[in-house]
Amino acid sequence: xxxxxxxxxxxxxxxxxxxxxxxxxxxxxxxxxxxxxxxxxxxxxxxxxxxxxxxxxxxxxxxxxxxxxxxxxxxxxxxxxxxxxxxxxxxxxxxxxxxxxxxxxxxxxxxxxxxxxxxxxxxxxxxxxxxxxxxxxxxxxxxxxxxxxxxxxxxxxxxxxxxxxxxxxxxxxxxxxxxxxxxxxxxxxxxxxxxxxxxxxxxxxxxxxxxxxxxxxxxxxxxxxxxxxxxxxxxxxxxxxxxxxxxxxxxxxxxxxxxxxxxxxxxxxxxxxxxxxxxxxxxxxxxxxxxxxxxxxxxxxxxxxxxxxxxxxxxxxxxxxxxxxxxxxxxxxxxxxxxxxxxxxxxxxxxxxxxxxxxxxxxxxxxxxxxxxxxxxxxxxxxxxxxxxxxxxxxxxxxxxxxxxxxxxxxxxxxxxxxxxxxxxxxxxxxxxxxxxxxxxxxxxxxxxxxxxxxxxxxxxxxxxxxxxxxxxxxxxxxxxxxxxxxxxxxxxxxxxxxxxxxxxxxxxxxx
Numbered sequence: 001x002x003x004x005x006x007x008x009x010x011x012x013x014x015x016x017x018x019x020x021x022x023x024x025x026x027x028x029x030x031x032x033x034x035x036x037x038x039x040x041x042x043x044x045x046x047x048x049x050x051x052x053x054x055x056x057x058x059x060x061x062x063x064x065x066x067x068x069x070x071x072x073x074x075x076x077x078x079x080x081x082x083x084x085x086x087x088x089x090x091x092x093x094x095x096x097x098x099x100x101x102x103x104x105x106x107x108x109x110x111x112x113x114x115x116x117x118x119x120x121x122x123x124x125x126x127x128x129x130x131x132x133x134x135x136x137x138x139x140x141x142x143x144x145x146x147x148x149x150x151x152x153x154x155x156x157x158x159x160x161x162x163x164x165x166x167x168x169x170x171x172x173x174x175x176x177x178x179x180x181x182x183x184x185x186x187x188x189x190x191x192x193x194x195x196x197x198x199x200x201x202x203x204x205x206x207x208x209x210x211x212x213x214x215x216x217x218x219x220x221x222x223x224x225x226x227x228x229x230x231x232x233x234x235x236x237x238x239x240x241x242x243x244x245x246x247x248x249x250x251x252x253x254x255x256x257x258x259x260x261x262x263x264x265x266x267x268x269x270x271x272x273x274x275x276x277x278x279x280x281x282x283x284x285x286x287x288x289x290x291x292x293x294x295x296x297x298x299x300x301x302x303x304x305x306x307x308x309x310x311x312x313x314x315x316x317x318x319x320x321x322x323x324x325x326x327x328x329x330x331x332x333x334x335x336x337x338x339x340x341x342x343x344x345x346x347x348x349x350x351x352x353x354x355x356x357x358x359x360x361x362x363x364x365x366x367x368x369x370x371x372x373x374x375x376x377x378x379x380x381x382x383x384x385x386x387x388x389x390x391x392x393x394x395x396x397x398x399x400x401x402x403x404x405x406x407x408x409x410x411x412x413x414x415x416x417x418x419x420x421x422x423x424x425x426x427x428x429x430x431x432x433x434x435x436x437x438x439x440x441x442x443x444x445x446x447x448x449x450x451x452x453x454x455x456x457x458x459x460x461x462x463x464x465x466x467x468x469x470x471x472x473x474x475x476x477x478x479x480x481x482x483x484x485x486x487x488x489x490x491x492x493x494x495x496x497x498x499x500x501x502x503x504x505x506x507x508x509x510x511x512x
Contacts, residue, residue, distance in 0.1 A: 020067040023117035027063050030113060031056050034106035044100055051098050059091060059110075085126035088114055089133025096134065108158040111135070115162045119169040127166045135159040182318070185213040186325045193333035197340040202333045203233050209326060210307075211235075214319055218283060218308040221330075224248045224257045225302065232303075236283025237310075250278045253304045256293045264320055265291040267312040290314040294324040298335035300342075305330065350424040352402060353409040361423025361431060362485070368421070368435050369478055369485050379478040380442035382432040383492040384408075384449070387470045387504040389428040396460040401428075403458050404469050411452040415445050429496075431489065439477050439510045446473045446507045454505075472499040475509035 035056045038049055070080060092111055099107050111134060119127040135158065189209040193202050203221070210219050220234040229248040234241040248254040255277050256263050265272065268279065268289050281287065292315050293306035305327040307315060348360040356364060365381070372379040386392075386404060393401040405428060412422050412432060421433045434442050449471065456468045474495030482488040495508035502508070 017068055020117065020121070023113055024063055024067040026113045027110060027117075028060055030106060030109045031060050031063075034103065034110075037103060037106070041100075041103070043102075048098060048100065052103075055091070055095055055098065062087070062091070081122040081126050082129075085118060085122060085130040086133065088118065089130040092130070092134025111158060111162055112165065115165050116169065119166040120173060123173075124166060124170045127170075128163070131159055131162045131166065135162075178318075182213065182322050182325075185209060186322070186329065189326060190329045193329055194336075196333070197337045199334065199337045199341075202330060202337060206305075206326070206330050207233055207235070210323075213322055213326065214307060214315075216307040216314070217310050218288065219306065220282060221296070221303060221305050222253045223301070223303040224254060229253055231282065234283050236308075237286070239284070241283045244282070246280075246282070251280055252277055252291065252293055253306065256295050256304045256306075257297075257302060260295050260297060262295070262320055262324060263291070263293045264315070264317070266315065269312060286310065292320050292323060294320065294327045296327045296331040296334075298331040300338040301331050301334045303331070353406055353424055355409050355412075355430070356421060356423040358423060358425060361421060361425075361433075364421045364423070365433050365485050365489075368433055369488075372435065372478055377436045378438050378480060380434045380437040380439060380475060381478070381488060381492050382434070382442055382446050382449075382473050382475050383425070383489070383496040384430055384432070384446070384471045384473040385496055385500070386428040387472055387500070389469070392466070392469065396466050400458060400460045400466060404428075404456075407456050407458060408453065408469075408471065411449055411456070414452065415448040431492070439475060442475045442477070443507060443509050443511055446475060446509070449473070450505065450507065470505035472496055472504050473507045474499055475507065477510060481510060 035053065038044070038052045038056065041049070044052075066080075066084060092107065092114075095107055095110075111131070114130065115127060118130055189205065192205045192209075196202060196205075206221065210216070218234075218236040220236075221232050223230045223232060227248055229246045229251060231244040231246065232242065234244060248257075252263060252265075252274075255274055263274075268287070268291060272279070279287065288308035288310060289312040290309040291306065293304050296303040296305050305323060307319070307323060309315065348356055350357045355361075368379055386408060389401065389404070392404060408430065409422065412430070416422070416432060416434065419435055423431050423433075425431045432445070434445065437445075450473070453471055454468050458466050458468070460466050474492045474497070476482060476488050476492035476495065478485070478488045482491050495512075499506035499508040
């Protein structure tokens, strides 16, 4: 985020007038006193007095017009800023040649007031131009007549004070502008991460905000969980080293997490007075000489955001505060994203068994079917139903029935891959999708599920063991037997009922 030297170019017209009112009044007051003293002075020639009165009136008109009309109304402030510096410098130069020594005080007062106004509004260089035109040219013109130390002090004292005043004002302005810039960066980052619930987008925006806000050779974001440091984002000397897993023990990151405190290490050439903390390089195998880290903690997130440099004393407390603010907003965004993902995940699942609900299973099956068509690999599904489930509910209670359904889903998960999917079709009926599985592979899975169910040990509400339930299953293959998912499900459902009609605890497949 680059800014020009002047920080006041974007004010409204009313704000400009308010800002320029104090120096304008000060300047007009000095001119008024200057005018009175010029009028009552008796040892000034009429020609000099007339010239001074004309210059004073012109200066008053110029200050009023420029401060309250030109600057607030004109959009191109850069042109006016330089024009003001040249015109003001020329005016001071002319005044220095005309004004008698007894009234030189007013020249100097006007110069100092002008320096205050111009340096704050215009910046360093236009102010130096004004000072140079107003004083240096006059000194050069009178160089031959200045032959004593007192003479040089009289002519150089005010310009030197003006330069010091300009530099002081400029540095104060730069510090204030830096603070404003930090707030702008934090506010912009806060708005950006608040507008997304995607973890990758939050990382991308953090990856953009850090180098824009801070100067560092390295920065990284680490999540600590169960003694392991998972580095989600790591930039080191021009390269990225993301998604790293390291032991968290004895690291600075772990110290920040455990103590929930900021860690400021300006010079790592000095011994670290932290018990059990070692310097472990992350990214390139190079030793950093400056390091700062801040905790990133929220309800679902526990990590550290850190900066490092290969130069000692590269960071200050302002950098630490800015990094801490970014970390707080990022932690809140990650927490919101995690909670949103959790709610979204729950909306996809059956509340009792934890498998996909009817609607989301159909979406998953549609994606798998599209992939099957594009790759040419088969997609098999298994429809299965608990035999005599109503009898279990009526005899042993609904609690035992719920145990049977959850046990069935646990059994299914033992025999399928992570790329497979399980959904509750309704009641005690479930469906399994097996991408890249032929009818023979699907039948092997079905047999294993049946065998596992027969060995279940389930107790009723009185703690007594109930007879193990059995399941009937029907298998269909996409696109070999059906080229549309609803026809595929319908075919598997028909085979499921064929298996029931054959005596239950059976498997009906294309191989049958």
